[in-house]
Amino acid sequence: SQQGEEDPQALSIQEGENATMNCSYKTSINNLQWYRQNSGRGLVHLILIRSNEREKHSGRLRVTLDTSKKSSSLLITASRAADTASYFCATEGGPLKTGGTSYGKLTFGQGTILTVHP
Amino acid sequence: EPEVTQTPSHQVTQMGQEVILRCVPISNHLYFYWYRQILGQKVEFLVSFYNNEISEKSEIFDDQFSVERPDGSNFTLKIRSTKLEDSAMYFCASSSSYGYTFGSGTRLTVV
Numbered sequence: 001s002q003q004g005e006e007d008p009q010a011l012s013i014q015e016g017e018n019a020t021m022n023c024s025y026k027t028s029i030n031n032l033q034w035y036r037q038n039s040g041r042g043l044v045h046l047i048l049i050r051s052n053e054r055e056k057h058s059g060r061l062r063v064t065l066d067t068s069k070k071s072s073s074l075l076i077t078a079s080r081a082a083d084t085a086s087y088f089c090a091t092e093g094g095p096l097k098t099g100g101t102s103y104g105k106l107t108f109g110q111g112t113i114l115t116v117h118p
Numbered sequence: 119e120p121e122v123t124q125t126p127s128h129q130v131t132q133m134g135q136e137v138i139l140r141c142v143p144i145s146n147h148l149y150f151y152w153y154r155q156i157l158g159q160k161v162e163f164l165v166s167f168y169n170n171e172i173s174e175k176s177e178i179f180d181d182q183f184s185v186e187r188p189d190g191s192n193f194t195l196k197i198r199s200t201k202l203e204d205s206a207m208y209f210c211a212s213s214s215s216y217g218y219t220f221g222s223g224t225r226l227t228v229v
Contacts, residue, residue, distance in 0.1 A: 033217065033218070035220075040207075040225075041222060041223070042209065042220055042221060042222035042223050043161065043209060043211075043220040043223075044220075045217055045218055045219065045220065048217045088160075088161065090161075104166070104174065105151070105163040105166055105174055105176070106151075106153075106161075106163060106218065107163065108153075108160045108161040108162070109160060110159075110160050111160065
């Protein structure tokens, strides 16, 4: 598989349920980021987790990173219909510069299409 | 909250024509990028730009593409002679140590 592969490709849940999306990658990274994209629209940065971090929270979002397994998960708790979107993980590698950010290119996965039914 | 602004939001052009996509990155960011997303596919890196020069480019970024920072605020992507396969959403981004900010994209349609 390629760098940044999400699983599942599509997820359909009811409002109020939790949604978990997984991402696997192949090469070493400086950080991993999750983005959201509403249909045909721009990319919205959700959360960044550095390679030396294992878990991070932001509101209803929880991201984990397991560098030994080269995998990450994004959990959205108490989902809402407005969470319906595509979710992408993106890895950043390259020479480390400051604070775990290399300012290098992001490699995106194929994305998970999340549908939350009201 | 600071934004990355892209213009136009939609552009339709004839095959073989030149197009220039424009971006205004966040003012105190130093790194700028162009990505593209062909419909239904993943977002792909095109080029990164720092200190008035290209710092990295992908295989996609061939001689038909060029980037420029003509003044202190704009960052442009030029496609010299568009092909049908250049039809995609083009995203500009800028970054700081806190992370990336993407623009809302320009949808380019080559006919």
